[in-house]
Amino acid sequence: MGTIFFFIFAILAIAAAWGVVTSKNIMHSALYLALSFAGVAALYILMNADYLAAVQLLVYTGGIAIMVIFAVMLTLRGDVRESNPENKAWGWGAVVSILMFVMIAAVIYTNADWRILPTAWDNAGTAADISLLLLTKFMIPFEAAAVLLTVALVGAVILAKGVKVSK
Amino acid sequence: MSLSNLSNLSVGLSTYLLVAAMLFCLGLYGVFAKRNMIAILMSIELMLNAVNINFVAFNRFLWNEKVDVHYVLTGHVSALFVIIVAASEVAVGLALVIAVYRNRHTTNVDELNWLKW
Numbered sequence: 608m609g610t611i612f613f614f615i616f617a618i619l620a621i622a623a624a625w626g627v628v629t630s631k632n633i634m635h636s637a638l639y640l641a642l643s644f645a646g647v648a649a650l651y652i653l654m655n656a657d658y659l660a661a662v663q664l665l666v667y668t669g670g671i672a673i674m675v676i677f678a679v680m681l682t683l684r685g686d687v688r689e690s691n692p693e694n695k696a697w698g699w700g701a702v703v704s705i706l707m708f709v710m711i712a713a714v715i716y717t718n719a720d721w722r723i724l725p726t727a728w729d730n731a732g733t734a735a736d737i738s739l740l741l742l743t744k745f746m747i748p749f750e751a752a753a754v755l756l757t758v759a760l761v762g763a764v765i766l767a768k769g770v771k772v773s774k
Numbered sequence: 775m776s777l778s779n780l781s782n783l784s785v786g787l788s789t790y791l792l793v794a795a796m797l798f799c800l801g802l803y804g805v806f807a808k809r810n811m812i813a814i815l816m817s818i819e820l821m822l823n824a825v826n827i828n829f830v831a832f833n834r835f836l837w838n839e840k841v842d843v844h845y846v847l848t849g850h851v852s853a854l855f856v857i858i859v860a861a862s863e864v865a866v867g868l869a870l871v872i873a874v875y876r877n878r879h880t881t882n883v884d885e886l887n888w889l890k891w
Contacts, residue, residue, distance in 0.1 A: 613785045617793045624797050624820050628804035633813060640816050643797075647823050650793070653785075654834045659826075659853055666857055671819060671864050678812055678868040682875045693807045694884055700806025708799040715791045737854070740847050752858045759862030766869035 613653050620646030633679050633691035641672035658734045790831035798824035811874070811881045815867045822860045829853040 623646060626639035644667040651660035683690060741749045797820055804817025833849025875881055 610785050613789075617789075621793065621796050621800070624800040627816055627820060628800050628808070628813075633810055636813055636816060640819065643820065644823065647797075647827060650790070650827060651830060654790070654830050656830045656834075656850055656853075659830060659850055659857075662854065662857055663826075666861055667819070667823070671861060674864060674868055675812060675816060675819075678871055681872055682812065682881045684879070684881075690810065691813050692809050694809045697807035700803050703806060704799045704803035707802060708795055711795040711798070712792060715788050715795070736847050737850055740845075740851055741854075744845065745851055748855060752855060755862055756858060759865050763865040763869035766866065767872045769873075 609653060613650070616646045616649035616653070619643075620650065631691055632688055633683075634676070634687060636691055637672065637676045637679050640675065641668050644668045644672060658737050661734075787831055787835035790827060790835075794824040794827040794831070796824075797821075797827070809882050809884055811871050811883055811886075812868070814883065815864060815871070818867075819860060819864060822856055826853040826856050829856070 620643050623639045623643035627636045627643060630636045630639060644663060648660045648663040648668065651657075651663055801817040801820030801824065804820065805814055808814050808817065829849045829852045833847065871881060874886065878886065880886070
């Protein structure tokens with residue numbers, strides 16, 4: 608049963624990602640992006656990462672996708688149906704991406720040296736376990752992330768709004 | 775293949791890694807091929823998502839006896855930090871897009887070539 612759900616959501620995430628990079632309408636690209644994020648959140652649930660799935664839905668689908676849609680609406684010019692064109696070198700980009708995928712797939716299938724568990728380790732990644740780790744072992748990176756978010760917020764406001772010089 | 779056969783297939787580490795590789799390469803193609811700055815930012819988000827899938831999949835399927843039991847969720851914490859950095863990156867990136875759009879009235883990266891000689 609889990610396998611069927613896995614393939615449904617994996618195909619959903621990949622098809623939505625395909626829509627993001629091939630859609631000619633950038634508004635459709637942004638909405639496909641939200642769909643792809645939601646599919647990835649379902650994959651997290653299948654990997655017992657409950658807390659990360661919730662964070663994915665809140666931050667990516669709820670935050671980043673909406674922010675992208677706002678930016679699209681603020682910068683839209685001309686015909687929306689032609690708002691997301693390919694550049695002249697898209698063929699080379701496709702070739703390089705396909706070669707990259709073939710290389711990664713070859714590495715995945717030829718490397719037998721993963722220390723794979725006989726059965727997958729299914730302790731849940733609940734908020735309690737992760738918070739214990741974040742507040743003891745990874746406290747300094749956690750605080751640094753808080754500083755980073757504050758600086759990014761202030762920087763985004765200054766960049767988008769401009770600074771009024773006071774004398 | 776019938777559905778009952780399909781449900782007997784085991785979804786292992788390599789399948790998750792393959793899904794992540796597909797998402798990553800689609801994002802890579804978007805970065806190379808797209809002309810709109812916001813589309814490039816969206817493709818970068820796809821690539822960061824693929825990396826997060828890898829972190830969580832390795833955390834679930836790999837195990838080393840020597841690892842302290844308190845560290846077993848390190849992959850989840852790494853994915854969490856990637857999400858934090860991605861959120862900051864997209865906030866600053868979209869602010870830059872809006873600032874550039876205000877000055878140049880375009881989001882086409884092919885026209886942003888005033889540093890080119």
